[in-house]
Amino acid sequence: QQQVKQSPQSLIVQKGGIPIINCAYENTAFDYFPWYQQFPGKGPALLIAIRPDVSEKKEGRFTISFNKSAKQFSLHIMDSQPGDSATYFCAASIGGGGADGLTFGKGTHLIIQP
């Protein structure tokens, strides 16, 4: 049973557009929700993370929106650039991002066309 469902699998957006990637979770014990960015041949790197006591968090061009009642969260990339082309993973964990490891979504392959 997949605990974190991510959509879409792939996404193509024109430069300057706003790609939106969505995730839904089932386990209400999750209390830490990060997004990771991965370039080909590299390990994932943390992009931005949110905890369920806030509904939105912005860091630069990246925004997480969080809907606790719907058990959903999403990533928005403002003014997207070709350099944002990568695979994005949402994830969730219990214990506020502590010891227990992350449960990942299956990933979204994002292409930003020039």
Next chain:
Amino acid sequence: NAGVTQTPKFRVLKTGQSMTLLCAQDMNHEYMYWYRQDPGMGLRLIHYSVGEGTTAKGEVPDGYNVSRLKKQNFLLGLESAAPSQTSVYFCASSTWGEQYFGPGTRLTVT
């Protein structure tokens, strides 16, 4: 400060062979993790450790063993490799929140 390093970067094994993947971190992190990444599957947690001398099973632990004899190192062992273990393996470490990932080991089992 090298962060998280993994050796080897690539390896090809025959079915039934054994090998050990080494992960090292120089950030004095308490927590370390092993994930596998397969196409269309995201990353799945194999085993993790909350401190030197401790290990715990993750989502997909079967066929793997781990050891954390030193705080900075986390070893992943395959005792008898199977084609289903063909994957990219990532090690990560953290204290709280952000996990720092290594560059990965691409393993092929024929």
